[in-house]
Amino acid sequence: MIVFKLPLTVFILFMGASLWGKTIxxxxxxxxxxxxxxxxxxxxxxxxxxxxxxxREFNIVIDKPLTLMGEEFPVIDGEDQGxxxxxxxxxxxxxxxFIINVGTSYTSDYAAIRVVKSKNFLIQxxxxxxxxxxxxxxxxxxxxxxxxxxxxxxxxEFNSGNGIQLWYCQNIxxxxxxxxxxxxxxYLEFSDNITIKNNTSSNNVRYGLHFMFxxxxxxxxxHFENNGAGVAVMFSKKIRMLNNVFRKNWGTAxxxxxxxxxxxxxxxGNTFEENTIGINIxxxxxxxxxxxxxxxxxxxxxxxxxxxxxxxxxxxxLYNSFDISYNSKLNDNxxxxxxxxxxxxxxxxxxxxxxxxxxxVKLFSYIVNRTPETIVLLRSLFMDIIDFSEKVSPxxxxxxxxxAMPLMKKSE
Amino acid sequence: xxxxxxxxxxFGKNQVLSNLDLEIHGGGIFxxxxxxxxxxxxxxxxxxxxxxxxxxxxxxxxxRIKKNWKYRQEIDYLPQIANFPGNLRVKELIRMxxxxxxxxxxxxxxxxxxxxxxxxxxxxxxxxxxxKQKVNIVLTFMFDSPLIILDEPTTGLDPAxxxxxxxxxxxxxxxxxxxxxxxxxxxxVEEMADEIVYLLEGNIxxxxxxxxxxxxxxxxxxxxxxxxxxxxTADA
Amino acid sequence: MPLxxxxxxxxxxxxxxxxxxxxxxSRWSYVYFLFYLALGFVLLFLNNDLSKxxxxxxxxxxxxxxxxxxIFGVMYFYNSKEFTELLLAQPLKRSSIFLGQYLGxxxxxxxxxxxxxxxxxxxxxxxxxxxxxxxxxxxxTGAFLTLIFTALAFNIALxxxxxxxxxxxxxxxxxxxxxxxxxxFLLSLIVFEDYPLDSYSLVATMFNPIDLSRTLIxxxxxxxxxxxxxxxxxxxxxxxxLGLLVSIAMLLIWTILPIWRLAYKSxxxxx
Numbered sequence: 001m002i003v004f005k006l007p008l009t010v011f012i013l014f015m016g017a018s019l020w021g022k023t024i025x026x027x028x029x030x031x032x033x034x035x036x037x038x039x040x041x042x043x044x045x046x047x048x049x050x051x052x053x054x055x056r057e058f059n060i061v062i063d064k065p066l067t068l069m070g071e072e073f074p075v076i077d078g079e080d081q082g083x084x085x086x087x088x089x090x091x092x093x094x095x096x097x098f099i100i101n102v103g104t105s106y107t108s109d110y111a112a113i114r115v116v117k118s119k120n121f122l123i124q125x126x127x128x129x130x131x132x133x134x135x136x137x138x139x140x141x142x143x144x145x146x147x148x149x150x151x152x153x154x155x156x157e158f159n160s161g162n163g164i165q166l167w168y169c170q171n172i173x174x175x176x177x178x179x180x181x182x183x184x185x186x187y188l189e190f191s192d193n194i195t196i197k198n199n200t201s202s203n204n205v206r207y208g209l210h211f212m213f214x215x216x217x218x219x220x221x222x223h224f225e226n227n228g229a230g231v232a233v234m235f236s237k238k239i240r241m242l243n244n245v246f247r248k249n250w251g252t253a254x255x256x257x258x259x260x261x262x263x264x265x266x267x268x269g270n271t272f273e274e275n276t277i278g279i280n281i282x283x284x285x286x287x288x289x290x291x292x293x294x295x296x297x298x299x300x301x302x303x304x305x306x307x308x309x310x311x312x313x314x315x316x317x318l319y320n321s322f323d324i325s326y327n328s329k330l331n332d333n334x335x336x337x338x339x340x341x342x343x344x345x346x347x348x349x350x351x352x353x354x355x356x357x358x359x360x361v362k363l364f365s366y367i368v369n370r371t372p373e374t375i376v377l378l379r380s381l382f383m384d385i386i387d388f389s390e391k392v393s394p395x396x397x398x399x400x401x402x403x404a405m406p407l408m409k410k411s412e
Numbered sequence: 413x414x415x416x417x418x419x420x421x422x423f424g425k426n427q428v429l430s431n432l433d434l435e436i437h438g439g440g441i442f443x444x445x446x447x448x449x450x451x452x453x454x455x456x457x458x459x460x461x462x463x464x465x466x467x468x469x470x471x472x473x474x475x476r477i478k479k480n481w482k483y484r485q486e487i488d489y490l491p492q493i494a495n496f497p498g499n500l501r502v503k504e505l506i507r508m509x510x511x512x513x514x515x516x517x518x519x520x521x522x523x524x525x526x527x528x529x530x531x532x533x534x535x536x537x538x539x540x541x542x543x544k545q546k547v548n549i550v551l552t553f554m555f556d557s558p559l560i561i562l563d564e565p566t567t568g569l570d571p572a573x574x575x576x577x578x579x580x581x582x583x584x585x586x587x588x589x590x591x592x593x594x595x596x597x598x599x600x601v602e603e604m605a606d607e608i609v610y611l612l613e614g615n616i617x618x619x620x621x622x623x624x625x626x627x628x629x630x631x632x633x634x635x636x637x638x639x640x641x642x643x644x645t646a647d648a
Numbered sequence: 649m650p651l652x653x654x655x656x657x658x659x660x661x662x663x664x665x666x667x668x669x670x671x672x673x674s675r676w677s678y679v680y681f682l683f684y685l686a687l688g689f690v691l692l693f694l695n696n697d698l699s700k701x702x703x704x705x706x707x708x709x710x711x712x713x714x715x716x717x718x719i720f721g722v723m724y725f726y727n728s729k730e731f732t733e734l735l736l737a738q739p740l741k742r743s744s745i746f747l748g749q750y751l752g753x754x755x756x757x758x759x760x761x762x763x764x765x766x767x768x769x770x771x772x773x774x775x776x777x778x779x780x781x782x783x784x785x786x787x788x789t790g791a792f793l794t795l796i797f798t799a800l801a802f803n804i805a806l807x808x809x810x811x812x813x814x815x816x817x818x819x820x821x822x823x824x825x826x827x828x829x830x831x832x833f834l835l836s837l838i839v840f841e842d843y844p845l846d847s848y849s850l851v852a853t854m855f856n857p858i859d860l861s862r863t864l865i866x867x868x869x870x871x872x873x874x875x876x877x878x879x880x881x882x883x884x885x886x887x888x889x890l891g892l893l894v895s896i897a898m899l900l901i902w903t904i905l906p907i908w909r910l911a912y913k914s915x916x917x918x919x
Binding site for chain 3: 423457460461462463464481482483484485487489491495496497499500504508509511512513
């Protein structure tokens with residue numbers, strides 16, 4: 001509660017001190033009985049204080065700079081009729097509401113809260129349930145989506161929407177939200193300079209976080225767990241991915257992180273744990289992977305297609321079934337000073353770096369790529385013998401794909 | 413005591429016992445003799461249930477032995493080669509056999525008789541052949557069973573122990589027991605046996621007393637009499 | 649319990665006890681015990697990491713335990729021929745003798761394994777780590793493999809009077825199940841890769857106790873990789889408890905069958 005109160009107080013002081021708006025109370029026994037009514041009555045920079053209760057309303061359009069503030073989480077029940085709140089004005093704040101029953105449609109993307117072509121908005125402390133789309137930001141700038149809890153009940157992709165969606169947006173901060181059981185937890189399309197941090201996105205039908213055609217964004221300290229297909233970053237440039245956790249994304253087409261046509265990104269300090277594939281990389285270039293931990297994944301890194309000039313340094317590869325899988329004989333990527341738990345070499349000169357190079361690609365991973373059922377032979381002595389012979393004289397794996405300086409101890 | 417009817421046993425193509433009948437009534441020493449490969453050991457092992465016959469029946473103390481194991485409670489057996497589990501101590505082996513049979517035993521007396529006291533704490537693997545045989549004898553005679561089967565009991569024994577063994581056998585005989593012995597020492601047979609069972613090619617060629625044998629072969633000397641049986645067969 | 653069965657069990661336990669004592673005194677069980685003790689300490693010393701040591705051990709155990717159990721089983725059987733004959737003349741049931749001896753060998757091997765590996769890991773702080781389940785699985789798998797391969801070894805020895813032949817067959821059996829089987833298995837998968845193979849590959853796993861144990865280990869260590877495969881049969885096998893249950897059931901069958909054959913054959917054998 002303390003965490004909750006402090007920003008609220010600051011906010012109220014801020015609003016009170018600078019804007020001098022009046023407060024309109026909304027409740028069943030008040031003069032103003034519905035939010036729509038309140039909006040209509042309000043003038044710019046007023047505050048609508050919505051008291052505890054249930055308000056069966058939808059298509060609430062906020063077309064002037066207002067603060068819509070809930071007291072003890074009033075429920076706004078859209079009764080599956082359509083969109084619930086649409087913000088079309090700049091400087092709007094929505095705070096402390098419990099919004100349920102957004103209408104589902106195959107033609108319109110109804111959202112619990114939609115922000116259209118607006119600036120300087122703040123959406124915080126909102127709880128969304130039984131939704132189609134959650135918070136939908138469209139062509140908006142300089143806003144903040146903070147500390148919201150979005151819990152959907154999505155089962156299939158085709159009839160569900162995204163938790164937080166950004167479309168043609170700039171300079172938005174998405175912070176400390178929890179998004180669960182929707183299609184994509186957080187979805188970005190054509191959105192630049194976005195910061196996504198401290199969010200938890202889990203149990204979503206498709207992706208925990210999904211980038212399309214978005215550049216110069218950063219996401220950090222987020223937790224992604226058990227999403228249908230993990231996190232996907234596609235067709236984007238200069239994305240920084242820092243200190244996130246990607247866990248337990250299991251399945252045929254599941255990965256901690258999918259990179260497709262990504263250039264000049266930075267991926268560091270992340271943890272990839274118990275995913276079928278830690279990172280799946282396709283056509284991505286000039287990416288620096290540093291200080292990441294890959295723990296108990298099926299494949300820590302799967303490289304498909306053309307990937308050039310990437311570098312992997314100071315990462316920890318711990319107990320993965322396969323460290324790296326490659327599908328070509330060409331290698332233009334650098335592996336250096338990583339720690340590999342599967343490394344069996346020695347360090348006679350005691351400089352902390354193994355004296356024999358480590359080859360992270362096993363022949364067996366090629367066999368599994370070709371005939372997937374052979375996975376049941378993992379850890380068989382026969383396979384170890386084959387892998388060993390390949391190690392001694394590489395025939396199928398790229399000759400130069402090795403870590404010439406494997407660390408003897410985990411990189412901190 | 414023992415009744416064997418039309419016993420057949422073959423190991424692969426090798427017919428060892430063919431249609432053997434034998435009846436041994438209680439009391440006395442029976443020497444089972446015969447040339448090598450005549451089926452002595454197989455016969456004894458059949459009685460003990462160690463060899464499973466192809467055909468025929470064996471009754472010991474009025475019990476059919478097929479699929480039965482408790483009748484062995486009434487048999488004391490001295491096996492031919494006394495190789496015991498090397499890591500056990502003599503004392504432990506004796507205790508183990510007692511434990512398995514749960515029968516009254518007089519091992520102390522026998523240990524004293526054969527002077528085995530110094531060896532009780534020794535591991536069986538370290539004992540000489542003769543000492544092992546003495547342990548073997550103790551294990552056999554320490555129980556009081558109506559039927560005693562001895563397979564080459566004299567192996568490795570020094571003369572003094574041999575005399576003690578003979579006394580022991582006679583003593584048991586006098587207590588009315590049935591004793592089956594196989595041996596190559598003819599002198600031992602002549603001295604001890606009340607009756608001879610002579611096996612040849614898997615069947616009983618002769619059964620009777622030493623005197624009857626000598627009469628039959630018209631020999632005055634026992635060793636010659638035995639030799640004569642063998643030659644008669646060879647001629648036949 | 650009927651009296652006869654009770655007696656049978658009592659006598660079998662006695663033989664188990666004496667075989668066990670006998671083995672506990674033999675040099676070989678110490679060698680085996682010390683070997684595991686050394687292996688445990690060396691791995692922990694080299695890796696300096698419990699979970700890494702456990703993973704390395706799992707790879708080692710599924711190959712080594714069968715080899716040692718087979719050789720040890722055959723060796724014990726031949727070496728205790730006289731002991732067996734001594735027992736055969738006693739009022740004992742055949743199956744009590746052989747099952748007793750078998751259980752004596754198998755339990756002494758299992759104890760060597762459990763203590764040999766257990767001591768270094770416990771000293772290293774096993775109980776304070778989360779690898780305890782992996783380690784328990786390791787020991788359970790090791791125990792199963794010991795039971796199975798000792799029983800197979802006893803069967804081989806029982807059916808072969810000739811020691812050299814018996815040893816030969818035992819080593820061949822190990823080589824076949826540990827290496828050759830998987831080679832043929834892989835070959836068949838690659839040759840028929842155009843056909844749906846998931847049921848086949850699971851069934852083929854069932855026919856080899858080493859592969860079965862490997863599957864148990866895969867379920868623990870490599871579940872992330874296993875779930876990357878599309879087949880529905882795979883998914884229900886590895887994705888639910890089905891895989892664990894089926895593997896353990898099959899391992900039980902693999903244990904019971906050779907023991908049953910041992911009891912059956914021993915009744916009909918001449919000594």
